Amino acid sequence: MAQSRGYRVIAEFSIHPIGEGTSLSRYIRRALAELEEAKGLRLQVTPMATVIESEKLSDILSAVERAHESLFRMGARRVDFVLRVDDRRDKERRMEDKVKAVT
Amino acid sequence: MAQSRGYRVIAEFSIHPIGEGTSLSRYIRRALAELEEAKGLRLQVTPMATVIESEKLSDILSAVERAHESLFRMGARRVDFVLRVDDRRDKERRMEDKVKAVT
Amino acid sequence: MAQSRGYRVIAEFSIHPIGEGTSLSRYIRRALAELEEAKGLRLQVTPMATVIESEKLSDILSAVERAHESLFRMGARRVDFVLRVDDRRDKERRMEDKVKAVT
Amino acid sequence: MAQSRGYRVIAEFSIHPIGEGTSLSRYIRRALAELEEAKGLRLQVTPMATVIESEKLSDILSAVERAHESLFRMGARRVDFVLRVDDRRDKERRMEDKVKAVT
Numbered sequence: 001m002a003q004s005r006g007y008r009v010i011a012e013f014s015i016h017p018i019g020e021g022t023s024l025s026r027y028i029r030r031a032l033a034e035l036e037e038a039k040g041l042r043l044q045v046t047p048m049a050t051v052i053e054s055e056k057l058s059d060i061l062s063a064v065e066r067a068h069e070s071l072f073r074m075g076a077r078r079v080d081f082v083l084r085v086d087d088r089r090d091k092e093r094r095m096e097d098k099v100k101a102v103t
Numbered sequence: 104m105a106q107s108r109g110y111r112v113i114a115e116f117s118i119h120p121i122g123e124g125t126s127l128s129r130y131i132r133r134a135l136a137e138l139e140e141a142k143g144l145r146l147q148v149t150p151m152a153t154v155i156e157s158e159k160l161s162d163i164l165s166a167v168e169r170a171h172e173s174l175f176r177m178g179a180r181r182v183d184f185v186l187r188v189d190d191r192r193d194k195e196r197r198m199e200d201k202v203k204a205v206t
Numbered sequence: 207m208a209q210s211r212g213y214r215v216i217a218e219f220s221i222h223p224i225g226e227g228t229s230l231s232r233y234i235r236r237a238l239a240e241l242e243e244a245k246g247l248r249l250q251v252t253p254m255a256t257v258i259e260s261e262k263l264s265d266i267l268s269a270v271e272r273a274h275e276s277l278f279r280m281g282a283r284r285v286d287f288v289l290r291v292d293d294r295r296d297k298e299r300r301m302e303d304k305v306k307a308v309t
Numbered sequence: 310m311a312q313s314r315g316y317r318v319i320a321e322f323s324i325h326p327i328g329e330g331t332s333l334s335r336y337i338r339r340a341l342a343e344l345e346e347a348k349g350l351r352l353q354v355t356p357m358a359t360v361i362e363s364e365k366l367s368d369i370l371s372a373v374e375r376a377h378e379s380l381f382r383m384g385a386r387r388v389d390f391v392l393r394v395d396d397r398r399d400k401e402r403r404m405e406d407k408v409k410a411v412t
Contacts, residue, residue: 046202047199049115098150101128103135
């Protein structure tokens, strides 16, 4: 499942436990720590999600899975996440390019 | 449908036409222009979406609807969007606070 | 913001309170009741969301806002939702057509 | 990354190529065929997505990755997807249970 060299997958990940109170920041910090430990990912935290850039979708999916499991290890009983992926292979671009193109 | 004073709704909006080529930036710029014209919204463009902060959800929904319609006026035949809303009323916060709490 | 006659917007709505326990069904039932009261919407409940079909996006947005507010009236302190909209104006179709086309 | 026996992850997957016309059904059929080939997944097609139930999140992620790659093999140049995951481990349930609980 190799991808063409140079192309980057850009994704967005938002995760939260359900039923562990309204303040989720300690859970989000843990999920972020898991993403940061993953190799080959560039990250940008936004107010609603974390943007992830990678050469390989599989690296994003592995990191997301680890982040997800880490919330259960913290005691969460129910965890929801949304992952949106934008994978463009006709043009090389990085996450900054997407913002520059529209602002 | 009034909301308590001081509380801010934080949302994220991602829109694109389907079937109008792989380069979408001119459509995204138009959608952003519509959001910027709306009163009372604070905006932050990210690589995957636009974060919107407002005192009223209804102002976000109106702006989103205008942005959506603007793509059809540009000639798009099919338009998809994703709107994620996070509305917390036990604590005042702005979009920057969400990032600070986790980084 | 009138749309061409005959074209239907098809959307998907998922809502939940955060911090009110892991069992959300009474909240979802209330949100569904609000959607059902709205005129002109066709609904289909799935395991992950409610699919909504309407002639007008504005009717969907109004119903979504009412559903959202209803959860705060039940006592929720933080409510998140995801609304995905697919609006195609080159071809008339209803929600069943989308399933038939791919199965 | 083993999960407790009996608990099922319920997810929702929506994928489409961007820039390959407004009619996407042949792409969606291919993506569905990839999901159907994966072992251990239960599927339900809705007008806006495919609901996936599995004992393991990793099986869902692998199938989603294969579906994603299959669209590039068909010639798509840009592919976007949204994956929403709901993983509850305090109560056994299947996809039908979620619908029954709210209707």
